[in-house]
Amino acid sequence: MIPAEFDYKAPATLDEAVALLASDLDGAKVLAGGHSLIPAMKLRLAQPQLLVDIARIKSLAYIREEGDQILIGATTTHYQLESSDLLKRICPLLPDCAKSIGDVQVRNKGTIGGSIAHSDPAGDWPAAVLALDADLVLVGPNGERTAKVENFFVDMLTTDLQPGEILREIRIKKPNGRFGHAYQKVPHPASGFAVVGVAVNLVLNDDDSCKSAGIGVTGVGVKAYRANAVETALAGTGLDDNAIAAAIAHVCDGIDPNSDLYASGEYRCHLAQVHARRAIQAAKARVQ
């Protein structure tokens, strides 16, 4: 439970952080809250030579509207997202997801950017940002680029982040029209991580039919994913029980489900279907 020796730097700016990472591409790791990296270091599953702590860069934690987008700084804490009146009004999926994470101490320290960049297969944020079709702003030694979140999660604990890159900002298109959000989660009784988590972002037409659905799923496979087949099956339907039942049957399409002491793959897939249905129904009920 004692980590291997490492250096620690707390840069004042993002540019400094990028330079520090570039100084040791193999040995440096970004620290952005530390609720996954520090436990991994204590178990010596991770042994970085240098920790670059970006959670202390004050200008990296924010939630604001800009044009038709919501911009969220990478080191915004779970608690800041959970308690944001702006988000509760214009994008309630984010506070809903935030409040399901860990406990109060975890939410006060852990960050959305840290969770997304870590790509834990049972993390909550990946499901939410997938359902919202977010863009991620990544900054590295060669400047800045924007990545679609759908292509960002590559494998277990592996993302499209290139060596030296830092996730700087999450950009979400402001939900408009008649939308409804919901996040349904089965927390593991010990760890609190998602055995299954389903995030739903529904948009309805004026006649109550489904204009579009964004469905993000976590906990089921090696990485969080968008349930494209469910989204397609819901679009255009009246979201009646039969339409939802037909759609959720596809929630694990193409996924090799995780199996562990708490839930077999078969049970996990079943839970994903049940909670996808409940989340879709909850989101529909919340449409204004």
Added chain:
Amino acid sequence: MSATYFFEPKNFTFPFGTHIAVVEVDRETGDIEFLRYIAVDDCGRVINPMLVDGQVHGGIVQSIGQAMYEEVVYDETGQLVTGTLMDYALPRASHIPEFELDRTETPSPVNPLGVKGVGEAGTIGATPAIVNAIVDALAPFGVKHLDMPIKPENVWQIINRG
């Protein structure tokens, strides 16, 4: 000058009580939820009611752990795979119901205070009450016995496979 005195009660004390768990099983997921938890214990004359209630609370929570969560698991190579609290589930505040406690006071005749033990009342009463409540809920599926800890997947298997 010195004096030594031994007190040896004439007999054991026999605390008793009744624990009742009311649970609801989610047919789709196998999740188990407490609707009520009632415990009436008799530990003789109660000197500090708060301490007695605390003992009962703690015992019931420990029982919930035994009945529904706590399990030591080794893999085929003998490696303990529930070695941390990330894997070994203890009941948390969100896992436990509101307790409805009451008591009767039947003083013990075998000691001057009339007291009886209460430390184990919760652990003795609650585990079977919880397990029996779940078994009762699953009686329509022919269930007469369940191994502890009773986890949602086990319940789901029973409901779906019969």
